[in-house]
Amino acid sequence: MTLTMPAPIFEIEDLRAHYLTRFGQKIQAVDGVSFSLKEGEILGIAGESGCGKTTLVSACMGLYIPPLHQSSGDVRVDGKSIIGMDVEQNRKDVLGRLVSMIPQGALNSLNPTRKVKDLAADMILSHDEKADKQEIQGRLRERFERIGLDAELVLNSYPIQLPAGMKQRVVIGISTLLNPRVVIADEPTSALDVTTQKSVIRLLFDLMDQQIIGSMLFITHELPLLRHVSSRIAVMYAGEFVELGSTEQVIFDSRMPYTKALMGSMLSAEPGQKSKKPVAIEGAPPNLAHRIKGCRFAERCPEARPDCKENEQLIRIVANREVRCQYAE
Amino acid sequence: MLSESVKFEARGLSRAYGHGRKLKLAVSDVSFKIRDKEIVSIVGQSGCGKTVLAKLLLRLEAPTSGALLYNGKPIDTARDPREHWRQVQAVFQDPFSAFNQFFTIRAQLKSSFNLFEQKPTEQEMNERVDQALLAVNIKPREIDGKYPFELSGGQMQRMLLARIFILKPQVLVADEPTSMVDACSRASILEYLMKLKQELDMTIVFITHDIGLAYYVSDSIFIMHEGKIVEQGAPDDVTQRPQSPATKQLLDDIPDVHREWIARSPAA
Numbered sequence: 001m002t003l004t005m006p007a008p009i010f011e012i013e014d015l016r017a018h019y020l021t022r023f024g025q026k027i028q029a030v031d032g033v034s035f036s037l038k039e040g041e042i043l044g045i046a047g048e049s050g051c052g053k054t055t056l057v058s059a060c061m062g063l064y065i066p067p068l069h070q071s072s073g074d075v076r077v078d079g080k081s082i083i084g085m086d087v088e089q090n091r092k093d094v095l096g097r098l099v100s101m102i103p104q105g106a107l108n109s110l111n112p113t114r115k116v117k118d119l120a121a122d123m124i125l126s127h128d129e130k131a132d133k134q135e136i137q138g139r140l141r142e143r144f145e146r147i148g149l150d151a152e153l154v155l156n157s158y159p160i161q162l163p164a165g166m167k168q169r170v171v172i173g174i175s176t177l178l179n180p181r182v183v184i185a186d187e188p189t190s191a192l193d194v195t196t197q198k199s200v201i202r203l204l205f206d207l208m209d210q211q212i213i214g215s216m217l218f219i220t221h222e223l224p225l226l227r228h229v230s231s232r233i234a235v236m237y238a239g240e241f242v243e244l245g246s247t248e249q250v251i252f253d254s255r256m257p258y259t260k261a262l263m264g265s266m267l268s269a270e271p272g273q274k275s276k277k278p279v280a281i282e283g284a285p286p287n288l289a290h291r292i293k294g295c296r297f298a299e300r301c302p303e304a305r306p307d308c309k310e311n312e313q314l315i316r317i318v319a320n321r322e323v324r325c326q327y328a329e
Numbered sequence: 330m331l332s333e334s335v336k337f338e339a340r341g342l343s344r345a346y347g348h349g350r351k352l353k354l355a356v357s358d359v360s361f362k363i364r365d366k367e368i369v370s371i372v373g374q375s376g377c378g379k380t381v382l383a384k385l386l387l388r389l390e391a392p393t394s395g396a397l398l399y400n401g402k403p404i405d406t407a408r409d410p411r412e413h414w415r416q417v418q419a420v421f422q423d424p425f426s427a428f429n430q431f432f433t434i435r436a437q438l439k440s441s442f443n444l445f446e447q448k449p450t451e452q453e454m455n456e457r458v459d460q461a462l463l464a465v466n467i468k469p470r471e472i473d474g475k476y477p478f479e480l481s482g483g484q485m486q487r488m489l490l491a492r493i494f495i496l497k498p499q500v501l502v503a504d505e506p507t508s509m510v511d512a513c514s515r516a517s518i519l520e521y522l523m524k525l526k527q528e529l530d531m532t533i534v535f536i537t538h539d540i541g542l543a544y545y546v547s548d549s550i551f552i553m554h555e556g557k558i559v560e561q562g563a564p565d566d567v568t569q570r571p572q573s574p575a576t577k578q579l580l581d582d583i584p585d586v587h588r589e590w591i592a593r594s595p596a597a
Contacts, residue, residue: 049481049511164375191508193374193538194582202591221511228590251586265516267545278516278545 007079008036009214010060010099010182015073017059020066025289028071029055031239037182037215040208044230044247046223046262050285052239053219054104057186060217061099062090077181096123100180104187107167110159116170117155120144123177140177146210147173147203165196169203176207181214183207190220201229223259224266227251235259238285238296245321255318255328257303295325303327336500336532337363337386341395344381355381357556358395363500368526368533370543370564372579373553379536382553383504386534388413411444418498422505424485428477434488435473438462441492461494465521483514490521500532501525507542519546540579544568552576 017030029052037043047053055068062082064070075082077098085093095101103109110119121136137155144151149169159167168188176183185204189197207213218229226233226247233250235243235258243256254260267278283300286292294309295301301308305327313324344356355378363369371379384390385397391406398404404413421427428437438458442448449457459469465487477485486506493501503522507515523546525531537543543550543564550567552560554575560567571577584590 048513049483194540194584195374195578197584198582198591205591222584223512224586225584227586228584262512265513267516267519267541278512278519280517280520281513 006038008038009078010037010217011074011076011079012036012060013074013076015056015059015075016071017055017064017068018071019055019068022067027289029068029239029288030059031288032073033059033236033239033241035234035241035244037217039214041232042208042216042218042230044226044233045217045219045236046221046226046233047236048221048262048281048285051236053221053236054186055239056236057101057184057217057219060184061101062094063087092127096175097127097178097180099182099184100175100178102172102175102183102185102188104190107164107191109171110167112159114158115155116157116159116162119159120155120170120174120177123174127178143177144173147207149173164192165199168192168196168200172200172203172207176212179212182217183213183215184217184219186219187221188218189225190222197225222266223251223262235262238292239288240296240324241315241322242297242324243321249319249321253319255321256323256325257301257328258297261300261302334365335362336365336400337361337534338398338401339395340398342385342392342397343394344378344385344390345393354556356385356392359556359558361551361558361561363532363534364549365532366526366530367549368522368535368547370535370537370547370550371553372537372540372543372550373575374538374579377553378556379553380504383419383502383534383536386500386502387417387419414498415444415496416498417500417502418493418496419502419504420486420489420493420506422508424482424489424509425477427489428485430477432476434475434477434480438488438492438495441495444496457495458491461491464494464524465491466517467491483510483517486510486514486518487521490518490525493525494529497529498531500534502534502536504536505538506535508538522546538579539583540568540576541583541585552579 012033012035015030015033016028019027019029021027033056035043045053058068060075062075062085065087070083082094082098117137117140120140124131124136140155141151144154147169154162154166154170162170189200192200204216208216220226230247232245233247234241235250235256237258243250243254243259250259254263261281264279265281281300286296286299294311295313298304298308311326313326315322315324318328339359339361342356342359343354345352345354347353371382373379381390385392388404388406388410396403435458439454442454462469462472467484467487507518510518522533526533535543535546547564550562550564551558552567552573552575559573560576567576568580571580
């Protein structure tokens with residue numbers, strides 16, 4: 001029976017988004033991405049800079065601010081589509097409540113001229129203008145205590161008075177204030193040192209365990225980090241998912257040449273592995289302003305064959321995971 | 330003879346900020362030697378004082394107390410700083426803030442010749458810029474007429490390194506050069522750092538929070554914690570037989586694929 005299967009809370013169906021430049025160029029930054037998230041699940045998305053990760057974030061929130069436009073596809077939260085709203089309505093009904101984001105430059109995303117309590121109160125007021133001020137402060141105190149912050153001190157501080165790690169916790173606290181169904185974390189730890197990184201990820205896990213967050217998309221360029229964070233990984237290249245499978249499959253037993261090359265460019269901190277050099281992938285990703293006929297990675301692929309550039313690559317199921325390569329086995 | 334092979338020497342070096350009760354020692358009574366033609370990594374968490382130490386080496390800050398010797402002589406803050414900068418140069422974390430957005434990249438690379446006592450001819454300057462660009466795997470034609478915002482972060486970081494290939498200093502202080510670029514560009518930036526050491530016999534001070542990265546590039550590692558150097562030694566000793574709790578913490582927090590990192594009950 002299908003009843004025993006938990007229904008997905010976040011569904012992305014063949015999503016495409018493009019930028020229109022002022023020179024009339026159309027850049028297809030996200031090109032046919034599909035996936036779904038179940039309650040309590042974390043999906044990791046990995047890829048190089050410029051592969052479309054951050055555009056995918058906006059597209060998944062249904063937030064299309066020109067020059068970004070939606071081409072086609074659908075995004076559903078608990079079965080309800082969030083596509084096709086105008087920006088104002090999206091901000092009121094979707095952002096923060098259904099889908100919330102932890103931004104990339106989280107350390108610079110707090111307004112330096114206002115106290116943390118006012119910034120946090122904005123999150124509630126923007127969805128409920130008539131909320132009671134006293135009640136809001138009570139709610140903030142309760143939530144900040146719950147995520148392990150000294151609420152009295154933090155709420156009455158200006159952002160610059162807080163160290164980097166605590167600022168990141170404040171940003172996460174504000175983003176998850178309204179118990180969003182889906183949280184999209186866009187490189188939440190890339191500006192932090194390893195110790196702070198660990199504490200931030202522990203906080204995200206706690207929020208999931210306490211069911212404050214329903215499910216999470218974790219976006220990063222550090223593929224090895226996802227080994228500890230997500231249960232499934234999608235590898236993104238030039239606007240497409242090129243491999244989607246379980247964490248074990250993608251990291252230890254990858255079938256897509258691009259994923260293998262990406263793992264090869266990571267350095268291993270294992271003792272005695274000093275001789276194992278990280279290898280950079282030569283060349284650059286293709287220009288998405290032009291229509292690409294064959295495999296997008298063919299130019300840089302060490303295993304490319306002559307017809308790779310000719311044939312359009314469709315998703316195939318190889319060894320129980322999705323791969324976009326006709327020769328993967 | 331021995332003093333010749335030491336590039337930098339610090340004796341009880343401190344740098345304080347603030348006054349009275351708010352006095353904070355960013356670098357507190359550190360002593361070390363950085364030998365010639367060596368890659369030394371300074372590793373520590375954010376706020377441990379590693380960037381302040383870099384600024385001291387670069388003569389961008391003056392020590393509050395203690396002595397910092399370059400080539401056996403104390404750094405004289407009264408003299409023209411350019412004398413020091415001809416020999417000690419830096420690569421910073423954020424290449425976009427290191428370049429001026431209003432000038433082309435080539436013009437800015439050429440302006441690095443201003444540091445020399447004698448500026449070469451226009452033609453020679455262009456040739457040397459081209460050579461430096463090729464050294465970091467960028468075709469000179471690719472960046473001609475371009476401004477910093479037209480390049481990616483990884484490419485800009487390579488422009489900073491191209492500057493080093495032009496200036497050919499004796500010491501390079503690299504402050505988190507890879508923390509803002511993705512893993513792929515990181516591998517190539519490390520490659521160029523190795524090249525600088527091997528081809529130009531450069532001494533490199535590599536500052537990072539990632540002890541795994543330090544282990545991979547350096548000949549010697551200093552661990553910094555709360556303004557002090559708490560441990561120093563060869564990479565293998567520091568990573569395999571760590572003595573200080575700060576080092577153990579840094580090693581523990583690396584998300585390595587082969588071991589458990591955060592214990593968590595499987596999602597329901």
